[in-house]
Amino acid sequence: DAGVTQSPTHLIKTRGQQVTLRCSPKSGHDTVSWYQQALGQGPQFIFQYYEEEERQRGNFPDRFSGHQFPNYSSELNVNALLLGDSALYLCASSRSDRLGTEAFFGQGTRLTVV
Amino acid sequence: QQQVKQSPQSLIVQKGGISIINCAYENTAFDYFPWYQQFPGKGPALLIAIRPDVSEKKEGRFTISFNKSAKQFSLHIMDSQPGDSATYFCAASMHNFNKFYFGSGTKLNVKP
Numbered sequence: 001d002a003g004v005t006q007s008p009t010h011l012i013k014t015r016g017q018q019v020t021l022r023c024s025p026k027s028g029h030d031t032v033s034w035y036q037q038a039l040g041q042g043p044q045f046i047f048q049y050y051e052e053e054e055r056q057r058g059n060f061p062d063r064f065s066g067h068q069f070p071n072y073s074s075e076l077n078v079n080a081l082l083l084g085d086s087a088l089y090l091c092a093s094s095r096s097d098r099l100g101t102e103a104f105f106g107q108g109t110r111l112t113v114v
Numbered sequence: 115q116q117q118v119k120q121s122p123q124s125l126i127v128q129k130g131g132i133s134i135i136n137c138a139y140e141n142t143a144f145d146y147f148p149w150y151q152q153f154p155g156k157g158p159a160l161l162i163a164i165r166p167d168v169s170e171k172k173e174g175r176f177t178i179s180f181n182k183s184a185k186q187f188s189l190h191i192m193d194s195q196p197g198d199s200a201t202y203f204c205a206a207s208m209h210n211f212n213k214f215y216f217g218s219g220t221k222l223n224v225k226p
Contacts, residue, residue: 033213042120043214043216048211055211058213101163103148
């Protein structure tokens with residue numbers, strides 16, 4: 001079992017550009033959540049996808065959007081990048097029939113905005 | 115408003131000692147409390163978790179103590195080892211939604 005995989009591992013973008021991050025959930029998992037982790041802080045919830053729909057959203061602007069595909073993989077898109085968007089972006093997967101239990105995180109994508 | 119408050123920010127423990135990290139929460143609707151371990155450059159890894167219907171859960175050297183009335187929970191690492199040196203995060207979620215509210219993290223350094 002490959003676990004949760006994210007790509008790319010590192011990314012450097014220029015302010016104002018757009019970025020797409022990708023996540024493949026753990027085998028058997030159908031729910032994907034995205035988190036932003038600034039340096040030295042705990043992860044902050046961005047949004048969650050289930051059945052290709054955004055089910056919950058945290059306190060993030062509309063510049064942050066996502067998508068879930070029929071195979072449960074997911075993308076996070078960020079438009080009009082700001083310097084403050086520099087962070088580790090984490091994907092977490094879980095089973096919808098076992099929510100409120102364990103969620104597994106990928107290794108993250110380190111985004112640097114210059 | 116931070117939903118989960120974690121302390122201390124950093125902790126130095128001698129090998130073989132006990133590491134204790136504390137968390138407090140406000141929202142009584144929280145019903146699942148995991149602890150995650152994170153090494154530099156890696157994603158958080160689930161360590162141990164507890165529900166509010168029990169006061170303690172032990173897995174190997176790791177124990178969660180839960181005080182529902184005080185809205186506090188803590189992680190105890192017994193016989194701490196240098197390999198335990200990492201950042202630890204407490205978290206909380208509610209109502210079968212895996213939307214986690216994380217604490218700010220504790221950087222643990224176990225000295226040989």
